[in-house]
Amino acid sequence: MTEATIELAPGSNVLALSPGEAAAFAAVADRLVTAHPHVDEALVAGARSAWDDLPVGTRRRIRAFRRDSGVSGVLVVRGLPLDVELPPTPSVGGSVQRTTTRAAAVLLLVACGLGDPAAYRQEKGGALVQDVVPVPGQEAFQGNAGSTELMLHNENAFHDHRPDYVLLLCLRADHDRVAGLHTSSVREALGLLPATTRALLGRPVFRTAAPPSFGFDSAGTPEQAVLTGDAEDPDVRVDFAATTAVTPDGQAALDELNRVLEAVARTRRLEPGVLAIVDNHVTLHGRSAFRPRYDGADRWLQRTFVLNDLRRSRDHRPGDGHVLER
DSSP states (O other): OOOOOOOSSSSSOEEEOOHHHHHHHHHHHHHHHHHOOBSSHHHHHHHHHHGGGSOHHHHHHHHHHHHOOTTTOEEEEEOOOOOSSOOOOOOSTTOBOOBOOHHHHHHHHHHHHHSEEEEETTTGGGOSSEEEOOOTTOTTOSSTTOOSOEEEEOTTTTSTTOOSEEEEEEEEOOTTSOOOEEEEEHHHHGGGSOHHHHHHHTSSOEEEOOOGGGTOOGGGOOOBOSEESOTTSOEEOOBTTTEEESSHHHHHHHHHHHHHHHHHOEEEOOOTTOEEEEETTTEEEEEOOOOOOOSSOSOEEEEEEEESOGGGGGGGSGGGOSEEOO
């Protein structure tokens, strides 16, 4: 994986807020903080209504990304307002945001512009805003608590209702400014794959293990295809730390896909106030390694998932809420 800091996409998949737009965004977020002190269903309802109060240019660009996420499948939003003072970076496993802050409100406002915020009960207790921070003793973990290189993956690739979008908002960069968000789009990789490899990846001969926290028996996970949908613009569903093929030719195709996605991957080192929105159907994401110090000033992202058709997961959401129970 290249460590060069490069643009995520050719063209204009970067939205930079003007000072006036950032101030307007902050005013809307702060009203939500005052009205809804807890990150819960009431805050989501408030954010859904308050979305219309955001600057029109911001709303148009985010909604346009929902319709067409572009070649990279990533939209970077710069200049978002954060809380004036941040507490120390959390350093415990399962850390989440339960109290409404300006950053949490910002995340949920953007999420409501893309669809509906969603979470999974088995993952961090179903919190709608989750901390992505390094945890002592988990440095080598292939997940959000680690600090080793995180392999490319679609979020919750094993799940029938994986997120449509993953939102990652930077609150604090790492000390050495080396941690990079890796993204890689199947739209950029597809033309580098032979037709025979594409065909193999379209067969249901791949199995993706679920994290132990989800309580799934990985041995019983159904076999699925890695590429689905339109052959010229397919969806991709894979986690290179957890997906394996049940046939030798399938594994060879999976290895080739990994090689090609690594070759076209792009890296951006996120700074405070920068939000990356990843289209989880066409783009994988990962992270470069960094060295945490566990001194309260480590790298801190906050994460929210979005489903753009909440109805499809209705049988997983008791009470028609935003948390999937299984």
